[in-house]
Amino acid sequence: MEVPEIAQFARNFSVMVRIQGPDPKRLKIQRHAFHLHQSGKTTLSASGLLLPMGSLNDTPPVFDHICSIHGYSGALVVTVASVVEPFLAAQYRNNPSQEFFPQLIPGACIDVLVEGEKTGTNGLGEHVTTPSWLPSHVLALVDVSASSTALVSLIGAHNGPSEHSSWELGWSLATLKNEKLDAFQKQVGNDIRSLVQIHGNQSSDESSNLLKMAKSATRIAILRVPALDLEKLIHINISPPQERGNLLLVMGSPFGVLSPLHFFNSISYGAVANCCPSHSHRSSLLMADVHCLPGMEGGPVFDKHACLTGILTTPLRQKDGRAEIQLVITWDAIATAWVNQVRKEPKRAQKEQSDRQIDSSPFKKALSSIVLVTVGSGAWASGIVLNKHGLILTNAHIVEPWRFGRTSLLGLTDNNTISSVQHGMPLSWREGNVGEQESQIFFPSRLGGSSSLGVSGHGASLLNFSHNRYGNISVRLDHMDCPIWCSARVVYVSKGPLDIALLQLESVPNQLHEINPEFRCPPSGLSVHVIGHGLLGPQSDVCPSVSSGVIANVIKIPGSLHLHGSSKMEAETKNIPVMLQTTAAVHPGASGGAVVNSDGHMIGLVTSNARHGGGNIIPRLNFSIPCAALEPIFKFSEKQDLLLLQVLDKPNEVLSSIWALVPVQSPKSDSPLEKSNREGKGSRFSKFLAEKHAEFAPRRDVEALNKGKLHSKI
DSSP: OOHHHHHHHHGGGEEEEEEEEEOTTOOTTTTOSOOEEETTEEEEEEEEEEEOTTOBSSOOHHHHHHHHHHTOOSEEEEEEGGGTGGGBOGGGTTOGGGTTSOOBOTTOEEEEEEOOOEEEEOTTSOEEEOOEEEEEEEEEEEEOHHHHHHHHHHHTGGGSOGGGOSEEESOOOOOOOSOOOOHHHHHHHHHHHHHHHHHHTGGGSTTOSHHHHHHHHTEEEEEEETTOOOSSOOOBOBOOOOOTTOEEEEEEOTTGGGOHHHHTTEEEEEEEEEEESTTOSSOSEEEEEOOOOTTOTTOEEEOTTSOEEEEEEEEEEETTSOOEEEEEEEHHHHHTTTHHHHTOOOOOOOOOGGGSOGGGTTHHHHHHTEEEEEETTTEEEEEEEOSTTOEEEEOHHHHOGGGTOSSOTTSSOOOOHHHHHHTTOOGGGSTTOOSOOOSSOOOOOOOOSOGGGTOBOOOOOOOOOOHHHHOOEEEEEOSSSSOEEEEEEEEEEOOSSSOOEEEEESSBOSSOOOOOBOOSOOOTTOEEEEEEOOSOOTTSOOOOEEEEEEEEEEEEEESOTTOTTOGGGGGGTTEEEEEEEEOSOOOTTOTTOEEEOTTSOEEEEEEEEEEOTTSOEEEEEEEEEEGGGGHHHHHHHHHOOGGGGGGGGSOOHHHHHHHTTOOOOOTTOOOHHHHHHTGGGSOHHHHHHHHHTGGGSOGGGHHHHTTOOOEEEO
């Protein structure tokens, strides 16, 4: 189905949930990114999944149990518990024995906004519907334990208490300052600041540890809507287990209570970024590469066949940055919630294996080719398996950050890099570092010579770099049912302008999946996926994540570069691609990952992305090395002839300028305009971004911002 068709179907099952009640001290707004407060009354909203009676072929046992104990038969709404909990009476808060009998404080009420029946057509012949508010009542709050367990595993709760975690619940939105805002913008801005303040003190509240945080994020509320009257009953099918790269569509009402007319039942779509638990056939939690906004939590999520996948919940956000991970509680996890308590096994629709999302199958080999690389005591990045002998391609700045970290974001000498490592700051958000350094990280056992895994030695004639120079390097392989850790050594680091390094596994497990490269130049607008270990490193057990986008631009240079005699590139020797720009989200830790096309063929090596003058990375403005420029690397992986790599070490001023985002000097002229372009050895684009975001920087650094380079290694 096309996206508009999926969206049209989704409208039948998407509602906005509104709850309002007395709040003279404005205590109910805590943990909410937006609200309305007037005359001592607070109004909150979220999105919800509407389930008319009989719309499901197999009703989850917990729903049957709830309806039975309340003597109710009718339409239900599933939403996030966080919108209801502020208005619960004190004796019903955090009380497991009262989860099926919650009561609101006096004066509080709930209603839902539903798509109305068709009332006619407009001048364009389109059907016109009028949304209507229906009274609702809370029946139960249910903990989806399978999803909370997956979330704990995702953020690595076993690595220490919550104060050492780099993640918290909440929406990451910028605080609005020094702006002339209208009434609506002021409301959103004030509420966002309140959210930041509340979550900043989260360690002292009920979400003071990761277990409580995970439980809070995956708790759902079941509401009844007895007044719902539908002329025609529409059935909803449940999607099969999802895979990374599959299409997802979310329908919800961002900021809905502020203006339902503008925001009711908005859509956003993207793809499955990851599935949790990673090595389970049935996922209870999905990471979604979908742009969502506050108020969409609780909204239904559908797959490409308009089958129900789950509901959106509150995202994870990075404490020291603006990165955000959208989370989906799968319907399978909801359907199995409280199975033991109601003593009834859920009925599962029997589907053929071929009924699973076949579009993701070309990615399976590419996904298995991406590895996690750790350097030293905790910095991490990604890597790509090149051959069955354990040769790994990654970036040079991963093992030699000093080559790329001579200046800070402000163009000044960076004296705080070591300090940032010691204090658990995200390394990759500083120029020249990768991954994330935690104050305490415990790694899984490294597997390296176990005969049960079919490990064999590999004695290739590669360069012999010293371990002491680069520190301990480990590689995690996720292509088996259980992750495998192997030691690795550096065998090559390019001294030229391309950010390339090669690692060799010390012991090589069987069944390695090497990447399949595509050397032809990809066209602008081509749909692509980025695969890597962005944001989540060794403390999490998730496999590589996927983000989707398009090729935004291809930067080419005239000449044959280092590809003389290559039959694959004979037709393209006049203009060689040397940089790819994509719109797929790239986050710290994704360095060394792969850009792949829809056939699962690698077209680029993820290398860097842009950051603005405020220091924040721009995830969807990133740069990769095309496979055409990496051809000597792939030839070396086949022939293991070191002479093939020498061409990569040669200086190239044009390439160096391109990868520094500096205008390339024309040898034919030296006009005043070109002199202006080269002023300060920085690009006008870098200067533009710095000036646009100069208000976020300290006053003493404004002048330095205008001299800084944009280039940022991730």
